[in-house]
Amino acid sequence: MSDSTAHEEPELIQLLTPEGEFVQHPDYPLDITPEEVRGLYRDLVLVRRVDAEAVALQRQGELGLWASLLGQEAAQIGSGRALRPNDMAFPSYRDHGVAWCRGVDHKQLLGMFRGVTNGGWDPAEHGFHLYAIVIGSQTLHATGYAMGVQRDGAVGEDGTAVITYFGDGATSQGDTNEAFNFAAVNNAPIVFFCQNNQWAISEPLERQSRAPIYRRAAGFGFPGVRVDGNDVLACLAVTRKALRNAREGQGPTLVEAFTYRMGAHTTSDDPSRYRPSAETEEWKLKDPISRVWSYLAANDLADDAFFAAVDAEAEELGERVRRDCRALPDPxxxxxxxxxxxxxxxxxxxxxxxxxxxxxxxxxxxxxxx
Structure with missing residues (x-):
């Protein structure tokens, strides 16, 4: 790799700018209705509210721990809404937005972090596997599942594709790199979705990888792409194409969703000890919800009544999350x-x-x- 290639700024696939301007991309065209965009906005707002309530419940001693997704809503909702019912997702432990898209009830998530469940949800029912706490382990589980799908012949236009979620820190784990290799040599129908939120607990990205993460895919023999992880439309379009390629027998894709963890790694972490506040303030300007709001408002695709209704629904959901959490029975x-x-x-x-x-x-x- 030449010095110019090593320092070349990677292309960032973006359809919705931070200011809320929609721009089509030639490789990732997106045909989406105003109703569908409003649905994505609702998803983003409600998932953020569930997350905020869970953080508050942990602070009040109602949960043992919580891994916040604050700032990563677009990556999860965009990719999650790209999935079809017969697809299978293998999450990490922060993917509450994907769980939302797959119909996992918030009580099931809260029960796990409250310590009152002996398992969780039914993965087959939701097409959404149980959370993986061991960093990177789910990538091998997902690859094995995808190889099974392939051998069962459950591929094609109406077949099954697999997606697995992990963070930038997991790319340093042997399991993840082994999964890349197994998936590549077997041409497995899988999408590796890396939410690069810039920090692996207190370790910054430059301590995880010298090169952009998506470029690692080339070393294993399959394509990689970097998408604006705060752009829900771009995440939807890129993931939808990667899943389609997987179903059609084109093998794996690595999607690097370039985003930012606005909160702590978990509620046991204090990011102010290792992360400059100016960095967080800069990323606030790229907020995934604000840009969808701006797009809808600027193009008269939603009125004040719509936004008020979503806010009211979020308030009601927050109350229900608190009530449901405290009512969870001990097994x-x-x-x-x-x-x-x-x-x-x-x-x-x-x-x-x-x-x-x-x-x-x-x-x-x-x-x-x-």
Whole structure:
């Protein structure tokens, strides 16, 4: 790689500027109705509200932890709305916007971070796998699933495509690079969607990669593209094309959504200790919701009544999130054995009986949780 190539500014696919101006891209044309744009705006606002309420609930001691998506809503909603019902998504632990698009109820997300679920949701029902906490592990799971889809012949125009989500930090993990290689040599129908939010906890992007992340795909033999991760329309168009290519047998694509984590890594993190406030202020000007609002308002595609209705719906949703979180029941102690194996299992049944006997030994003891 020459010095000029190494320092060449990568193309950033953008359809909606920070000022709200819509500009078509020749490689990623997007035919979208005003109603669909209004729907995306609603998604962005409501998902941000769920996220804000969850952060507040954690601060109040109602959740053990929460990984905020603040600033990354467009990347998740745009890509999530590009998925078809029979597609399969493998998320990380911050992809609440994709969960929203796949119909996962907020109570199921809250239950996991509150510690009152022994599993989560049904991945097959939603086409959305369980959250992966181990960094990068989901990329291998997704690649294996995509290879299975391929071998089952479930591809083609009406077939299944797979997408997996991860952050810039995960690109330093061996699992992710192994997934790239397996997907490439098997021409697997998968989209690798990297939300490059500039920070892997306290490590900046320059400590993760010297070259732009999307260019790594070329080294494994498949295409990569960088998209404005704060542009919901560009994320929709780019992901839709990458998924179509996967279904048609053209193999994997790496999409790098160039965005920014506006909040903390998780609620246990303090970004002010390692991140300059001026950087955050600069990214506020690229807010994904503001640019859609500007586009709708400037082109008379939505009136004050529409925006007021979305705000009112967000208020009601916030109240429901708080109420639902506090009402989540604790599971019974023996419930943990129920969803381990599909069929009866001798060793598990023995362990269940032993644990039941142990609990029974406390019968009558004050303060024992049944």
């Amino acid at each position: 019974a102690p023996l419930d943990i054995f129920n969803e381990v194996y599909a069929e009866p299992h001798t060793h598990l049944e023995r362990q269940r009986a032993e644990f039941a006997d142990y609990l029974a030994s406390f019968e009558g003891a004050e303060g024992v949780v049944r």
